[in-house]
Amino acid sequence: MIDQVRALFAKNTFLPCDVSTIADDADLYDAGLSSFGSVQLMLAIEETFDIELPETLLTRRTFASLENIAEALSGLVSKAA
Template sequence: MVRDKVTALVGDILKRNGIDRPVDANADLVSQGVTSVDMVQLMLAIEAAFDITIPQSGITPENFRSVATITSLVNKLAPVEAAN
């Protein structure tokens, strides 16, 4: 499931920053401790995990605000088989 993969990727980044807590799908990632550098790493991890390329127009703060918004973006871009 897309949301589970996105949650795991965000959790990995938070753990690298010494933050070990559950990731709420609707929580603002910046307020959870995700930095701008982490966002770049997260974007690259999302592209690799789902075999997609996020277009320049998709790289916005709104699309990377939370697990839920990232999941929505991936669902728009990912082939159905990549989401499973």
């Protein structure tokens, strides 16, 4: 799942740097993810994975790292399948 999240970042401009240079557990906000970028990311995730993120996952913590995003998506994508 983390590779799919990285691919999503690579296709979009959520970060001002190359996502391949960011560790899985690195803070994406420290890497330049803005609140606007996190909203764009949320919408891209919903479209890409054909899911709707529940309100409980719409937090800064969920989008704080590639690892956190992948973990949240793993649970949702497996339920949707």
